[in-house]
Amino acid sequence: MGILSGLFRSRDKPKNSTSGSSYRFFYGQSSAGKCVTERSAMQMTAVYACVRILSEAVAGLPLHLYRYNSDGSKEKALEHPLYFLLHDEPNPEMTSFAFRETLMTHLLLWGNAYAQIIRNGKGDVVALYPLMPNRMTVNRDKSGNLYYQYNTSSDDARTMKGATVRLSPYEVLHIAGLGFDGLVGYSPIAMAKNAIGLAIAAEEYGSKFYANGASPSGVLEHPGTLKDPSKVRDSWNAAFAGSGNSHRVAVLEEGLKYTPISISPNEAQFLETRKFQIDEIARIFRVPPHMVGDLEKSSFSNIEQQSLEFVKYTLEPWIVRWEQSIFRSLLSRNEKSSYFVKFNVDGLLRGDYASRMSGYATARQNGWMSANDIRELENLDRIPTEKGGDLYLVNGNMLPLNNAGAFANINNKEEENEEILEMDEPDGK
Known part of the structure; x- marks a missing residue:
């Protein structure tokens, strides 16, 4: 991750870190021996499914800006410029769905989502552009004031000049997840790297079992001394290694004896391990297992209840983070007494x-x-x-x-x- 100065010089070999910026990430080598980053984690189908479910759910909900009337009632503030940005197009390059989906994905993987706020001369918000969390650093200056330092890239929209740009909180929409200091969140992927690493290791084991496993497999024993044992081994592998050669009949010569030593994946509880890791990953994101394809404990009588619980206990906390961050960053002090932002979840309930x-x-x-x-x-x-x-x-x-x-x-x-x-x-x- 480029946000930690000099720490992630190679994205393939991250190191653990408990200090540095306001971030406290624990990316790196897991107990299963697999390197876990936000990119490698997304190659796991369960992680990808959970991230996609949550990001699409938040992006697909109607998002409205409301205004209080003098009689205490509320109505949609259709004439306010911010309504169009939030509901339709935050910038000329994105729809509201794509913008919220992108930021929610960042929030789920890095624990933080950032967007640059573009304002006109009057201070009104005219555009919002996503910023990559892995290139953002949050710090305080000598006076204790927060500032955001962003490393630009050629992939960014041309709204900033320079390789490193310093932004004030007035210029950044920051949605933070669960964190240590209440200002910057930490990544669910980093916190659960051991569970995800085990899932990656189990998937890799299954792939290598079918790619390299010889069937039958084990030890070839010869009554005498072989001058070139590697030649015998290579010959055996050429005939029986790989899933394409499974269950072929082996013909042994010159007193060779084959002794199988491997156990089946079922005996090693391989399938059970993979299944349990799917539940573990679903637990990380608090997504009901039936939503990622695990219907073992689901039925017609409880799926609807699980779906309602998904809205209340999974989506609602994220939605509140969105609403309060938008309210804090995009509305002026005078507008905060008359306007508010609300996601409409009635359709899901x-x-x-x-x-x-x-x-x-x-x-x-x-x-x-x-x-x-x-x-x-x-x-x-x-x-x-x-x-x-x-x-x-x-x-x-x-x-x-x-x-x-x-x-x-x-x-x-x-x-x-x-x-x-x-x-x-x-x-x-």
């Missing part, structure tokens, strides 16, 4: 059709949703107001407790008034 209709019916009958409120959630056209689309209805048999019997009292008074009128009327009229 709606459940199946029957459950949604039952919920809508309850909300409609109890007067806290109108027909248009429901139709908007279902992506249906609104009913005109003059036709009752915005009416809030309530069941007639539902009254506040202190009004209990009010209807009966009204009827009794009306009957008493009618009797008085009849008594006052002249006879025959």
Whole structure:
């Protein structure tokens, strides 16, 4: 990683580090003997699947800028320039989906996501460009103020000049994951390098088993002394090594004896190890196993509940980090009292059709949703107001407790008034 000055001169041979910048990463050699970096980790299908699931989930959620009205209600701030940047295009080169997907991937792999904030002369945000976390350093100056130092590359957008650029917090949108100091997050990949390294080692073992394993395999014994044992071995490997030569019949000559010494992958619990590491990686990212293809403990009765828990316990913390970082960095001090940013997760929490209709019916009958409120959630056209689309209805048999019997009292008074009128009327009229 280029963010640690001189530490990651070779991306293939990173070293452990517990000091330096505000980062405390532990990349490098794992206990399984495999080097784990964010790039090698992404070659694991389970890591790739978890990162893709979370990044696409955050990128696919509707993101809106809202404004508070004087009566306490809220509405989308469509006229605000920031609404278009967050909802549609953060810069001329990216869609909102691609921008958020990229930053969320950085957040999951490096524990931090950065974007350069481009402002006009008035201080308004006009563009957001992603910055690579492995080239960013976060430090404090002599006065204790934070600053960001970024090593530019030819792959970057031409928004900065110089090989190394110093940026202020005013110019950087920084979304930090779980960290030691509350300012800079540490990488989930680095913290779980041993689990990921074991998964890499198990996958490599399986690949080499089929690429190099001889079947049958073991020790060739000769009753005498061989002048050139390597020639016999090479001849044996040429005939039986590799998956293409599996199960061929071996013909032994000159008193050769073959003694198998290897054990099958099942006996070595190879498959179980690989499966357990998938669960381990899913646990790192808090992704339900069924979402990465492991359906062993899933059923029709619990998958929906697991999906709801995924939204509440996995997505929501990340979403809150996004919302609060955007609120802190992109809104001015005056705007913070009137505007706020919100991801809409209602689409992920709606459940199946029957459950949604039952919920809508309850909300409609109890007067806290109108027909248009429901139709908007279902992506249906609104009913005109003059036709009752915005009416809030309530069941007639539902009254506040202190009004209990009010209807009966009204009827009794009306009957008493009618009797008085009849008594006052002249006879025959």
